[in-house]
Amino acid sequence: MTYRVVRIPGDGVGPEVLAAGRSVLDAAATTFGFSIEWTDIVVGGGAIDAFGVPIREEDLELARTSDAVYLGAIGGPRWDDPSAPVRPEQALFALRGGLELFANLRPVTVHPALVHSSPVRADLLEGVDLLIVRELTSGLYFGRPSEERATADGRVAVDTLWYTDGEIRRVARLAFELARGRSKRLTSVDKANVLASSRLWRKVVDELRPDYPDVEVEHRLVDATAMLLVKRPASFDVLVTENLFGDILSDEASVLAGSLGMLPSASVGDRRTAHGLHGLYEPIHGSAPHMAGTDRANPIGAILSGAMLCRWSLGREDAAAAIESAVSRALDDGVRTADLMPRDEEGLERVGTAGMAEAIVARLGAPVLGSPVLGAPVLGDPIAGPAR
Ligand SMILES: NC(=O)c1ccc[n+]([C@@H]2O[C@H](COP(=O)([O-])OP(=O)(O)OC[C@H]3O[C@@H](n4cnc5c(N)ncnc54)[C@H](O)[C@@H]3O)[C@@H](O)[C@H]2O)c1
Structure with missing residues (x-):
C-alpha cells in the first residue's frame, strides 16, 4: 500500500x-x-x-x-x-x-522522565493526559464585521463572535466521540454567564448528550478552566471549546509538557x-x-x-x-x-x-x-x- x-x-x-x-x-x-x-x-x-x-x-x-x-x-x-x-x-x-x-x-501528555523540565510542580503533573479540541474555522477570528471605525466619539473597533449551531454541533460531536474512546469524560468550556454565543454552545452540547449517555459532561467557564489547568491538570480528559478560548488554553496547556x-x-x-x-x-x-x-x-x-x-x-x-x-x-x-x-x-x-x-x-x-x-x-x- x-x-x-x-x-x-x-x-x-x-x-x-x-x-x-x-x-x-x-x-x-x-x-x-x-x-x-x-x-x-x-x-x-x-x-x-x-x-x-x-x-x-x-x-x-x-x-x-x-x-x-x-x-x-x-x-x-x-x-x-x-x-x-x-x-x-x-x-x-x-x-x-x-x-x-x-x-x-492537541493532546498533552507529560513523560515521567521530563516532569522536571516543566515549570509546574512535578506532583501536579502525574497522570496528565488531556486532549484539547479547539473549534478552528469560526468564532471571533472569522466573524464580520471586524474593523476599526472613525466615529464622532473617536475611534471604535469591532470584532464579531459568531457561531451557528451547525458549527458548534460538528466540533462538539467529534469531541464526544473522542471522549468515548478515552476515559468518557468531556469538559465543555465557555463563558455562558456573559456571552450569547457561549449560551448557544452550551445548549448544543446538551442537545448531543442523549446520543452519548456513556460520556460524562461538565460545563466550565473559561476563566476557571485556565486556573484549573495549572492547579490540577490531571483532572481533565477531553476539553472542547470555541476558537479563541481554545487558542489560549492550548498554549497554556503546552507548558505542562516542559518544552x-x-x-x-x-x-x-x-x-x-x-x-x-x-x-x-x-x-x-x-x-x-x-x-x-x-x-x-x-x-x-x-x-x-x-x-x-x-x-x-x-x-x-x-x-x-x-x-x-x-x-x-x-x-x-x-x-x-x-x-x-x-x-x-x-x-x-x-x-x-x-x-x-x-x-x-x-x-x-x-x-x-x-x-x-x-x-x-x-x-x-x-x-x-x-x-x-
Ligand atoms: N503554525 C505555525 O507555523 C506557527 C505557529 C506559531 C508561530 N509561528 C511563527 O513562528 C515565528 C516564531 O514565533 P514564536 O517565537 O512566537 O514561537 P516559536 O514556537 O517559534 O518559539 C517560541 C520559543 O520556543 C522555542 N522552540 C520552538 N520550537 C522549538 C523546538 N522545536 N525545539 C526547541 N525549542 C523550540 C523557541 O526557541 C522559542 O524560545 C513567528 O514568525 C510566528 O509567526 C508559526
Missing part, C-alpha cells in the same frame, strides 16, 4: 523538524510494509518570496487531493509585519478553510479519504527562526504529529503506536535535545535534531506494554469516526 502525503517544510526550523519526522515515518513504513509517496510544496514565507503569495491555488489543490498534509512551521521576522497585505499565516487560514479542517486537536518542541497537533474535519480522515498535522511550535539551521530544534512534536497522521489519516495504528513507543523509549534511555536538558546532565545523551530522529528510528519496533506512551495514545476510532 502506498499513501500520498503532501509535505510543507515551511520556514525557520520547519524543514529540519519535518526531515526528522519524514525519516521516522519512512522507517515505520518499512517496518510495517507500506510506503509513503511524498510531494513537497512551498508555503508560507518561502512562497511569498518565490511566488508573491503565501500559498498557490495549485498547491492548495495538491493538499486537498492528498491522503494527509504534514507541516513544519511557517513565518519568521522577514514577514512578521502585521499590516503587510501578504503574510505567511494567511496560508494556514487558507489550508484550514480550503480543506474544511474545523477541529484542532514547546514536544507537542503534536492535528487539524481535521469530517472529509474522508479511502484510508481515514483527511487532516493536517504539525508540531504546535512556530518556526523558531533563531534556531534555524543549527540542528538544535527538538523534533519530537513533529515526529508525534507524524504518528497522529498515521493513526487518523492513514488508518495505520500499528505505525502510530510504534512511533509513540519509540519516542518514549528514547526518552527513557536518556536521549535529550538541548531544550530538555536539565542542569544535571549525568546519565543523559545530548543530541541534535537529526540525532533525536536517529535515536527514535533505532527504537522502532513492536510497542512494549507498560512503557509510557506519548502523543495521542487513545483517540477513539478514527476510521469509524463520528456518526453524522
Whole structure:
C-alpha cells in the first residue's frame, strides 16, 4: 500500500523538524510494509518570496487531493509585519478553510522522565493526559464585521463572535466521540454567564448528550478552566471549546509538557479519504527562526504529529503506536535535545535534531506494554469516526 502525503517544510526550523519526522515515518513504513509517496510544496514565507503569495491555488489543490498534509512551521521576522497585505499565516487560514479542517486537536501528555523540565510542580503533573479540541474555522477570528471605525466619539473597533449551531454541533460531536474512546469524560468550556454565543454552545452540547449517555459532561467557564489547568491538570480528559478560548488554553496547556518542541497537533474535519480522515498535522511550535539551521530544534512534536497522521489519516495504528513507543523509549534511555536538558546532565545523551530522529528510528519496533506512551495514545476510532 502506498499513501500520498503532501509535505510543507515551511520556514525557520520547519524543514529540519519535518526531515526528522519524514525519516521516522519512512522507517515505520518499512517496518510495517507500506510506503509513503511524498510531494513537497512551498508555503508560507518561502512562497511569498518565490511566488508573491503565501500559498498557490495549485498547491492548495495538491493538499486537498492528498491522503494527509504534514507541516513544519511557517513565518519568521522577514514577514512578521502585521499590516503587510501578504503574510505567511494567511496560508494556514487558507489550508484550514480550503480543506474544511474545523477541529484542532492537541493532546498533552507529560513523560515521567521530563516532569522536571516543566515549570509546574512535578506532583501536579502525574497522570496528565488531556486532549484539547479547539473549534478552528469560526468564532471571533472569522466573524464580520471586524474593523476599526472613525466615529464622532473617536475611534471604535469591532470584532464579531459568531457561531451557528451547525458549527458548534460538528466540533462538539467529534469531541464526544473522542471522549468515548478515552476515559468518557468531556469538559465543555465557555463563558455562558456573559456571552450569547457561549449560551448557544452550551445548549448544543446538551442537545448531543442523549446520543452519548456513556460520556460524562461538565460545563466550565473559561476563566476557571485556565486556573484549573495549572492547579490540577490531571483532572481533565477531553476539553472542547470555541476558537479563541481554545487558542489560549492550548498554549497554556503546552507548558505542562516542559518544552514547546514536544507537542503534536492535528487539524481535521469530517472529509474522508479511502484510508481515514483527511487532516493536517504539525508540531504546535512556530518556526523558531533563531534556531534555524543549527540542528538544535527538538523534533519530537513533529515526529508525534507524524504518528497522529498515521493513526487518523492513514488508518495505520500499528505505525502510530510504534512511533509513540519509540519516542518514549528514547526518552527513557536518556536521549535529550538541548531544550530538555536539565542542569544535571549525568546519565543523559545530548543530541541534535537529526540525532533525536536517529535515536527514535533505532527504537522502532513492536510497542512494549507498560512503557509510557506519548502523543495521542487513545483517540477513539478514527476510521469509524463520528456518526453524522
Ligand atoms: N503554525 C505555525 O507555523 C506557527 C505557529 C506559531 C508561530 N509561528 C511563527 O513562528 C515565528 C516564531 O514565533 P514564536 O517565537 O512566537 O514561537 P516559536 O514556537 O517559534 O518559539 C517560541 C520559543 O520556543 C522555542 N522552540 C520552538 N520550537 C522549538 C523546538 N522545536 N525545539 C526547541 N525549542 C523550540 C523557541 O526557541 C522559542 O524560545 C513567528 O514568525 C510566528 O509567526 C508559526
